[in-house]
Every structure is written in C-alpha cells, then in structure tokens.
Amino acid sequence: xxxxxxxxxxxxxxxxxxxxxxxxxxxxxxxxxxxxxxxxxxxxxxxxxxxxxxxxxxxxxxxxxxxxxxxxxxxxxxxxxxxxxxxxxxxxxxxxxxxxxxxxxxxxxxxxxxxxxxxxxxxxxxxxxxxxxxxxxxxxxxxxxxxxxxxxxxxxxxxxxxxxxxxxxxxxxxxxxxxxxxxxxxxxxxxxxxxxxxxxxxxxxxxxxxxxxxxxxxxxxxxxxxxxxxxxxxxxxxxxxxxxxxxxxxxxxxxxxxxxxxxxxxxxxxxxxxxxxxxxxxxxxxxxxxxxxxxxxxxxxxxxxxxxxxxxxxxxxxxxxxxxxxxxxxxxxxxxxxxxxxxxxxxxxxxxxxxxxxxxxxxxxxxxxxxxxxxxxxxxxxxxxxxxxxxxxxxx
Numbered sequence: 296x297x298x299x300x301x302x303x304x305x306x307x308x309x310x311x312x313x314x315x316x317x318x319x320x321x322x323x324x325x326x327x328x329x330x331x332x333x334x335x336x337x338x339x340x341x342x343x344x345x346x347x348x349x350x351x352x353x354x355x356x357x358x359x360x361x362x363x364x365x366x367x368x369x370x371x372x373x374x375x376x377x378x379x380x381x382x383x384x385x386x387x388x389x390x391x392x393x394x395x396x397x398x399x400x401x402x403x404x405x406x407x408x409x410x411x412x413x414x415x416x417x418x419x420x421x422x423x424x425x426x427x428x429x430x431x432x433x434x435x436x437x438x439x440x441x442x443x444x445x446x447x448x449x450x451x452x453x454x455x456x457x458x459x460x461x462x463x464x465x466x467x468x469x470x471x472x473x474x475x476x477x478x479x480x481x482x483x484x485x486x487x488x489x490x491x492x493x494x495x496x497x498x499x500x501x502x503x504x505x506x507x508x509x510x511x512x513x514x515x516x517x518x519x520x521x522x523x524x525x526x527x528x529x530x531x532x533x534x535x536x537x538x539x540x541x542x543x544x545x546x547x548x549x550x551x552x553x554x555x556x557x558x559x560x561x562x563x564x565x566x567x568x569x570x571x572x573x574x575x576x577x578x579x580x581x582x583x584x585x586x587x588x589x590x591x592x593x594x595x596x597x598x599x600x601x602x603x604x605x606x607x608x609x610x611x612x613x614x615x616x617x618x619x620x621x622x623x624x625x626x627x628x629x630x631x632x633x634x635x636x637x638x639x640x641x642x643x644x645x646x647x648x649x650x651x652x653x654x655x656x657x658x659x660x661x662x663x664x665x666x667x668x669x670x671x672x673x674x675x676x677x678x679x680x681x682x683x684x685x686x687x688x689x690x691x
Contacts, residue, residue, distance in 0.1 A: 297326030298335045299349070299357050306338045309345065309359070312674030314403045316347070316357035330461055331430040333368045348409065348427025350460055358408035358425060368427075370434035373407070377438045380405040380412075387667050390414060393484045396501045397668050403678055404670035410435065413497040415478040415489070417446040418471075420497035422453065426460040436470055447471030451497050467491065483508060485531050486560045493526075493549055500525065502665040503593065503631070506683050507532050509663065510591060510629055513685070514538040517588035520581055520621060522574035527554030527567065529591045529629075534558070534566040538589075541567045544577040575617060582620035592618040593631040593683075604636040608645060611637055615649030619657060622688040628657070635680040639664075642682050654691045661685040 301309065305320035316336055328334050328349045336344045336357055345359035346368060360368050360376075380400045384390070389397045400412035402424065409425030419439055423429040429452075436448055450465030457464035468475055468491075478498050480487040489498050511532035518540040521530040530543035531554070545551055551569045558564050570577065574594070581587055594614060597607035615630055622628045632642045639662060650657040663683040665671075671678035 296335055297324065297328035297332060297349070298337050299324055299328070300337050300339060301344070303339050306344065308674070309336060312672060314347075314359045314406075314408050314672065314675055315355045315677075316359070318354050318356055321356060331426040333427075335364075348425060350425050350427065353425075353460065358403070358427070360406060360408065368431075370431075370438070373431060373434050374438040374441075376405060376407050377435070378442055380407070381442055383670070384668055389668055393481060394504070395479075395481045396499050396504075398501050398666070399668075401669045401678075403672055403675055411497065412439065413499070413501060414443070414445075415480050415497070415499055418475065418478055419443065419445045419448045420451050420478070421448060421469075422451050422456075422497060423462075423465070424452075424456050424460070426462050429457075429460070429462045432465075440470060445471060447473075447475045449475070449491065449498070482528065483511075483532070485528070485535070485557070487526055487528075487553065487557045488560065489526065489553060490549075493553060500528070502633075502669050502681050503528070503683075504666045506629070506631070506663045509661070509685070510589070511536045513627055514541075514589055517626075518623075519589045519591070520544070520577070520587040521591045522577055522618075523593050523595065524554065524569075524591075525550050527551070527557055527569070529593070530554065530567050531557055531561060531563060533589070534563045535561065538566075540587075542570060542577075542587075543567055544570045544572050544574050546571065546573055575614065578614075578617040578621040582617065586621050586623040586626065588623050588626045589629070590618055590622045590626070591629045593629070593633075596634045597632070597637065607634060607637055608641060611642065611645040612649045612652070615646045615657075616652045616655075617649075619646070619650040619655045619688050620653045624688065624690055626688055627660075628686050628688050629683065630686065631681070631683040633681050635677045637682070638679065639682040639684075642684060646684060646686060650688065651691065656689050656691045657686040658689070659684050659686045 302322040347357040347359040409428035411422040448470040452464040478489040514533035514536040519533040524543035524545045665681040
C-alpha cells in the first residue's frame, strides 16, 4: 500500500484527530498512489497515523477514515460507518413523525469524509465529494439500500466538486423508482414538495431546523421579512405562528413557486407575499419604508474558501448593515453565515460594524449552529460551518 509521509512539524493536528492532510504538510509519497487509492499516513519516522483515500492535486490530498492499522477502507468499513450514522440519528429522534428531512451522513462528522447523505422522506439524496468515495459508490449505495430500503436514491453531486476531483458527477436517480419527480418533505409538521430540478445542494436545507423553530416562536404578532427565502421554510413557520404580515424574497422563481405550493399544502395560502427579487434590494426597500419587526437574512455561502475570507467579511458587514436598517427599532434580526471561514466571532463583528455603519446598534440575544444531525469531530473546527445570531436592533 502506498504511503503519504508528513513533514516534521505537521504531524500534531493529524495525531490529535484532524481528518485532513493538507498538501503543504506532505513530505513525500511512497509507493505510487493513484487517484482514489487507499493510502497510509505516516510521520517522517514511519509511525502510522491513519489510513485514508488519496486525491492527487487537491489542497487536501488525504482524508483519513480510520486510525486502526489493521482496518481496511472496504465495503465492510463503509457499511459499518453508515449503520452507525443511521443509529446516531435514531438516538436523536430523527426522523420523527413531524420531521422526515434529516442529514443522515455528514462527511467527517460520521467518519465518512467525502460523503453526504440526506434522507428526504422515503428518498435518499447523496453527494460524492472525493474521487475515493466515488470509486466506492457501489458499496455505499448497496449499504444504504440494505439499511433503509429507500424508494429511490438521487445523486446530487456538485459538478464543480466532481471536476476538481477528476470524476464525472452522477445525475438524477441512480437507484430505485425512475419515475420519481419530487421529494416529499416534512419539517416540524410543515409539508413541502421539492421537484428534483430544484438544484440547491441535496434538495432541502436541513441544517437550519432548530433556528427555524425559534424564529417561528418569535414571529407571532409581528411583521416578518424572509430574505434569501428559497422554498419559504422561515416564512411558512412565521405565517403558521400568527405573524401579522410575511414577505418572502428570493431570486429563484422556481423556489418561490415551490414555496407558494407549500403555503397551499399547509393551509397558509394568502398569508405570505412572495417576491422574486434580489434580497439586497428587498432589504434596502424595507429600510426606506420603515422596516419589519423580524428580519431573516440567511445568504448563500459568501466565503467558499479561506482565500475568499477577506472579501466575504466585507460583504457580510455591508449585508448586516442593510439587514439592520431593514429592522424596526426594537425589532429582531436573524443573521446567518454558512461559511466556516466566517464563524461566530467574525459574524458577530460583521453585525456590530455593519449596524454601526448605518447608525444602529445590535445586541445579540441568542446564537445557533447547525443541527445535531450535522455532527463535528472535536479536532475538526472546519466542520462547524453554520453560525447564526438573533439580535435586537436599536438606535445607536
């Protein structure tokens, strides 16, 4: 088996449990590893550190799957990890009678780096993030079928990620019912029909479940603006809670069509105003008209890489200021970042500075992160990618 030998001074994070081997940490590669091969990771003295899958040319050439020297990365290991992931969610009470949308496999958090699986009703949505996992696709899909007997499995692998890893992304239904047209999703009793052609991520954002529940509690009797609304998950919760006015804004007409259908499915038709518009423009418009009592600002990833962090921080500061100005004095702003490069400290600073830029102040009341079905290894801070603030906005 080929080996990846680490430079002196780069061993400690891996030894402590970090699952990534960065390119700059590699001293040399012994044994002629090919893309997707299983490799051993060693220090310069030859001490074994772990075993993972090789991605040549990547900034992360190895993602470690096991620290046991006598354990191979084979179908048996993959099946055992998938079974453990399913059991982990069951201990959390997921899925449940009211919620059938669950992150079933969260890559490094379930010791399966390079693999994401969401359970959306009776369908599984998968994403392969490394060539090593893609090469083991058959074993993974076989195990998922054995464990869960899904109606279908849909491949939603990012073409960008696949290209960077050197494989072709799968498309659409790869196992099961070929006549499948949509996901039937239930979250906290709210029903959604998500067409397969709606292209965001696995098909539904399951990581904000806890925040959506809290925002729903805060919405009763208030005027609510939901920007970057996608399929209206925040907006529907606000309408169900008894908000006096709800506006949902997104640039995707298809997403808003799905949101409007969800409003009908849940008996909320006529209680939400849907606007196909740029969310920044909507925030500016709201600020000029006196604002809303509760503003939700959950933008897409602003910093896809660490290199983009500086520019993204400036964008978040400006966006925070616009969102604060769109919030009535004494009102509540929900501000989110789904970039690990903009974590809680950075998001909090962006809110503070953004509010000050427009003559306002922000008092943080609550903090939220991704749900418990998105576990994070203790040695892997990059895994905590979602941070959200609930803040009171007042005059400066």
